[in-house]
Amino acid sequence: MRDFFLIFTSRINIILKSITTMNAVRIASFIFVIGCFLAGSYYIFFRLFNYLIAVEIIGIALMDRVIEMGFFVFFIMLLFSNIITSFSTFYNDKELYFLFALPVRPTSIYLSKLFENCLYASWATMVIAIPLVVAYGVTTEAGFLFYPLSILSLFIYLIIPAALASVLIFVILRLLPQLKTRDVILLAFGFILGLTFLYIKLNNPTILKVFETESEQELLRFAANLTTVGGGYVPSTWLSNILKGLSVNSSQGIFYFLLLFFVSMSTAIFAFFMAKALYAQSWLLIGEHSSNLSKRKSLLTSFRSGSTKTLLFKDILLFIREPTQWVQLSIFVILLVVYIFSLRRTPIYFTFPLWRTIVSFANFAYICFVLATLGVRFIFPTISLEKSGIWIIGSSPLSFRKIIMIKYFFYVLMAIIIIEGLLIFSNIFIKTDQRIYMLMPLIAFFVAASLVSINLGFGGRFPQFDVDNPSKIAAGSGGIIAALMSIAYVGISILILATPAYHYLATTYLHRPSNYPLIYLSFIGFFVFNIFTIVVPLRIGIKALEKRDF
Amino acid sequence: MKTLVIKNLKKKFGTTWAVRNLNLELEPGEIFVLLGPNGAGKTTTLKLIAGLLHPDEGDVVINGIDTRKNPLEAKSRIGYIPDxxxxxxxxxxxxxxxxxxxxxxxxxxxxxxxxxxxxxxxxxxxxxxxxxxxxxxxxxxxxxxxxxxxxxPQLILIDEPLVGLDPKSSKTVRETFIELKNQGKTLFICTHTLSFAKDIASKIGIINVGEMKFIGNLDELSKISGKRDIEEIYLKLSEESVNETIP
Structure with missing residues (x-):
């Protein structure tokens, strides 16, 4: 245990040192941005819960349903993100060569790496989960004890997916050490997806059903079902039961808190013993297999005319060859395809065109948020990932302006393909109003151009050349700032566009007098705002790189 | 035209001077070897010339091109390898x-x-x-x-060229450098391998605490230090330079 505390405290010292050596303005802006995000998320959840609790008969049950569904989704997301970061944290980190050469127990290394992995994989979920829990407490007028206990429960909750992901990776690599990173991640995902599918099939959880009735009796039956959602064997149910119990001072809350604590600790102990048996062995086996220098066909030969093509092709090649990159993108794409196809039923649920138009507007906002997430995960790290070649690029006759602009146009193209594709297909399924259908792709073009600029610009302003893993780069302080800036951009854009959307709907469907000057003014405002969000972040990134010492 | 001209080059990291008042001129066909203890400012000097660090003061001119005024044109004339x-x-x-x-x-x-x-x-x-x-x-x-x-490239900048190389490859590197010198290229090399410096250098510089203490060919350095062996020359001169800088 002494070894673990030594490694752990040295890690904490490094984190504290990096914070204390930060520029005061950067710390202040970081705290401000995080604070704004937490406050904004809290406000949205608070409004949502207040709305739900006011719905007669099923209001509270609906709110609990949202909470439980949220925690279930969090659990799956935590499991996925822990798996993605596990491989690089437990096996690919260069620090491991140093640590395994020391007279230190592998379990001590495991525990310190588990903490690191859990931190990187879970921070984003916590930023959403904490405001959700606080908003739930305020809405249900919970007592003071609710807040510390439920937030503590959230932290305990994180241990289960982190420990399970590490065990899964250890078992796969111990049994099949010759597997490449790509295969390990795919196998682990397959396993998790299979389990999730089985859970949904066997438990048939009500949380995933859509309520479709207008009869009061059925409504009551449905409400009664909602109180037993999800089955009692998943940690997300226990966590939501903790919240429900603590909010009404029921002993149920304490019971589920103890249950969650016991299961989390048991999972951690189980993972500890699995690590004791498998970690060091599998790490050594991986080392033996990775020294293989098998011959590959050179793909960078046919694109040798000019620096622009060379840079672009290098970026594409590195992306394709890095499984943590494309596997994550593939999962995103699969989830988005599922989402788009789920919209096919929208015209059946919403027959009145006004509602369909509102749904299409909500869908547009959602797609913008998705693009913001993709931007932080895949575009923000792109400058930091140049670390290996920064000595060659920095000493070559290639300006940082050109490098950034090459990347910018490439990622804008990719972003436009994604956002336009999503919008066109989703609007076809929703059967959106023709004018909105025609206008949205034009607006989406600006959204794509701005989000790429924000993520690339901040990627240049806050690069992390000392980190190899793109997920970790995106999870760093610069990534958090870029994420929050992206979300703020989407929020402001939606607010600006809400005015013309409202007036258009009111004029078209409710036959109210039109207010064209306000509509035009909003569009001009949106255009000016986007010129700012396209130009300024890129300039910030270029200037920062030009001034930087490498 | 001189391949490299450095005038009063200065670079500070925080409150510490990494390079101070560095002046140097190199002709085509010269091999300049920069020696110095760890943390003396060798790598910083090389990075300043390569354009990977921004000088606080002073100028670097490569083949008549000022690196401040026309950095990309200057960079197209250099080849750089880090440590x-x-x-x-x-x-x-x-x-x-x-x-x-x-x-x-x-x-x-x-x-x-x-x-x-x-x-x-x-x-x-x-x-x-x-x-x-x-x-x-x-x-x-x-x-x-x-x-x-x-x-x-006209100017070749290399930090520790022999680290990790087997004896045969080290010999090849030595021969390649001499071949490049004969072609009129200028080489600026930082190393700790004194025998390598002795074999190939047309000019040797000794840097310590960011200041260039001595520049000259082996005979000149031998005369200044009163020693004949390269190791003794280096130890004597780098020791003197440390003593000089201690207040």
């Missing part, structure tokens, strides 16, 4: 060379023959087509040595 030659781990050595050629706009036909010859000379084997993540330090060093000459 830790990182290569993108998911590119093969061959792909990395092609990447560098693309960055410098060198056409494949112009370097294909040269590369084949360099591969042979440095003993680059079939491993050049494997991912560089599996390379040893020596293998990486060989790859970056090959890419260095792709765009025919």
């Amino acid at each position: 830790e030659p990182f290569i993108y781990s998911k590119l093969t050595g061959r792909e990395f060379i092609n990447f560098v050629a693309g960055i410098y706009n060198v056409k494949h036909d112009d370097y294909e023959k040269k590369m084949a010859e360099l591969f042979k000379r440095f003993g680059v084997g079939a491993w050049i087509d494997g991912f560089s993540e599996g390379y040893s330090h020596g293998m990486k060093q060989k790859v970056v040595m090959c890419q260095l000459l792709l765009h025919d």
